[in-house]
Amino acid sequence: MSTAALIEWLAVAFGLAYLILAMREHIACWIMAFISTSLFLWLFWEAKLIMESALQVYYLIMAVYGYWQWTSGEQGQQRTIQTLGPSQHAFIVAGIAVLTLGSGYWLEQNTDAVQPYLDSFTTWGAIITTYLVAIKVLENWLYWIVIDLASMQLYANSELWVTVGLFGLYVVLAVLGYWTWRQHFQTQNANS
Template structure:
């Protein structure tokens, strides 16, 4: 593809961007920045962004990604509750916030194996029985995100490393389906994820020292 053709394609894509996609992207960035700061408000941004993406992904035939958004909605509520230390009132939450934790290597090996098996299984079923686009890639980002979102809700340090892989693959997926602004969002995510890992690791070491 020539440079002129590529620029023409980008111009056409920009003109077709949905206003709702822009709102979802901005809320998605807000969610991640707030998560880096361990702010409870990240879950409010996550819930609103997810509701919009649920509709967008359904419109472009990413069935697994659409199903994933339903899970995200539930996890936004779960994460909000967990980050409050499982407390039902703000006063109690401020006394016992959820600390950052970590996993042993064996847990990561089991987690990666489970993601790959689940991705291969659902990818095969989607390819055989639906008109889903890129079923194996879609499945990988979906199952990986399911686990990693739970890791965020539990404040596990390594969630940021998982997101590095998942977000990189997601960029390819969204570019293929013409969701250019969403792909750009995930490129921004990659930068924030690196910063988030460093910030959480520093906080984790402070916890260990003070504990």
């Protein structure tokens, strides 16, 4: 097995651990995210996925931020799940679209990036959605479904097949994550 293949498998394993722990709202998810992200950073840089590489740097920062957010609730309590309104979601979607078009165009004109628009979409979508996870917004899982499906295409075009499989599993787990968090959200509001 090549070094790249081994790193991809390890990144996938830690990435899967992150998502399963996040679904369960377990604080260790952020440690798994940090390890997985470090490995994916190297892998994506080697594959010339420039925006995905930049995204991994952001993920490293967000792993620390997410850990801090999840442990900094009122009076030592963990942060609770929240939901956003339609106008907030419209703003988020519009922001992702504008950022995607801008960076996709810039990458297309100035770099040798492969798939600059798809790479930009998955990157900007993930940047914003990771923040939604860190502050525990219920709908983050719905955003992840779309981003993960697009990521599968991006990685398939780069022949990162293990990562394609991971993101296919992520889609299924995002559906389960939404359902799980929605139940927690309803319980949390019923107990308030």
